[in-house]
Amino acid sequence: MTSNPRIGPIALPDTRARRVFQELLEGSGVTLNGDAPQDLRIYHPDFFSRVLHQGTLGLGEAYMDGWWECERIDEMACRLLRHGLAERAHTPSERLMYRLQAGFFNLQSRARAYIVGEAHYDLGNDLFERMLDPTMCYSCGYWKEADTLHEAQVAKLELACRKLALVPGMRVLDIGCGWGSFAEHAARHHGVEVTGITISREQAALARERCAGLPVTIELMDYRDLTGRFDRIVSIGMFEHVGHRNYPTYFATVERLLEAEGLFLLHTIGSNHSEITADPWINKYIFPNGVLPSAMQIARASEPHLLMEDWQNFGPDYDRTLMAWLANFDTHWSEIAHRYNERTRRMFRYYLAVCAGAFRARHLQLWQVVFSRDRPQRYDAPR
Structure with a gap:
């Protein structure tokens, strides 16, 4: 080993x-x-x-x-x-350096938006196909009534669709669509038209392939460049890459794109404390320039733009999800070992296991937050 x-x-x-x-x-x-x-x-x-x-x-x-x-x-x-x-x-010098960088520079600017795609998500679709389940969801599953990873991921996608109250013919925007998991599920099972955006070329290529024949459009695009209007907006596992300096812009963009009576679902990992720093190892090897939002940061940034309708935390489910990914990774590594080196294997094992431990310790959370713009009727969130 x-x-x-x-x-x-x-x-x-x-x-x-x-x-x-x-x-x-x-x-x-x-x-x-x-x-x-x-x-x-x-x-x-x-x-x-x-x-x-x-x-x-x-x-x-x-x-x-x-x-x-x-x-x-x-x-x-x-x-x-x-x-x-x-x-x-964390050593004082590590934290000071990142605080200085994050404080004076926008580490998630338009010019830097594609860095994480190139460094992580473009690493290789063959690797992620073996680590993830057939939905290709790279975010927390919903294990309330699930026994397998695939059941948990389908349940998560369906939970998001039900929270958004999708109706056939609706125009839906998926900010950070990944490999097209939500877009495919929503279009196939709820009859909606989906526009998905990602900053990863590899994700975009596979998402287009997986969504072929469905009313789904996949674009390689930064969220700040979006135009148009949508009945529903969803963002699953992307907000972690936005950065504290851009939270107001992010929510202002959602407000601009969302129809008056529309709904927006934000699915994100959350931090127990308001920080502008990231773990140095995760920042260097897994998610460059990423930083986790706190509940306070989300509330403050969204307040001028959207009405918060519902907030659900199922962070412990990420522990189980990550351990399932780790089991898949170990089981199928021999199939792709010829394309990657031993250091990459140990990097991924360490990343998945450490993150599972962080969720188990309740050091990290997983939130689904539902927002509206100007919705007069009462909102009752499915569980």
Whole structure:
């Protein structure tokens, strides 16, 4: 499982860095070179100094390099977050640098909008096809009555359609349509016309293929360049890429595009605290320039433009979704291993497992929020 040629973990060095690291773990239920699934097994003597100097970036890169191993990274991450290591895991220089960048520069400007598409979503459709279920949903499933990943993703899509009260013939906009999962479902099962936009060329190509023969149009486009009017608007798993400086513009755009009595559903990962920073490892390797919104940030930015009708949190369902993706990834890796290297495999495993642990610890949330513009009638949200 590790790329390190040594058969077993090394003897722990008697260094100050190791002692400090071990003190941080005390009481978390995670030990060094232990036998429990959540324990870290160390394969490189410089592991401790690397992590103490580089924080979460160093921890993630050290795993990618084979410097440590853990049978259940998800459980390790959950325990460490519940132990309160979230803030201490970031070095002051990491946080300061990102705060300066995010404070003075628009990291999610039009000119930079396509960076995350090229870096992550364009990595390879073959990889995502094996990791995800047949719907190609790359967002949290709804597990209330589901037993499988596919059932959970279909339930999520149908829940969004019911919350939007779709009627055949409606014009629907999907901001951040991904590989066309919602567009295909809504057009096929609810008879609506869908315009979907994405900043990923690979997503756009596959979405057009999957939606062929349906009243669906897929465009490679930034949301700020949209024109027209729509009866309904949906955005699933895209708001995480908008950035705090652009929240007002985002909601003003939705208001401009939405018909007077229309509905807008926002499906997004949420942070428990208002931040403008991102985890350094996630920012570098998974979602460049991404940042998670807080409830306060969403409420403040949307208030001048839209009326909030409903807010649902099913964050724990993302833990189960991510673990299902991880199981798929491990099961099918051998089919695509010839196209990717071992470091990419470890990167994806670490990403999926750490994020699952974060949701399990309730460090992250998943929200579906329904908004209207000028809707006189009462709104009753399906569950």
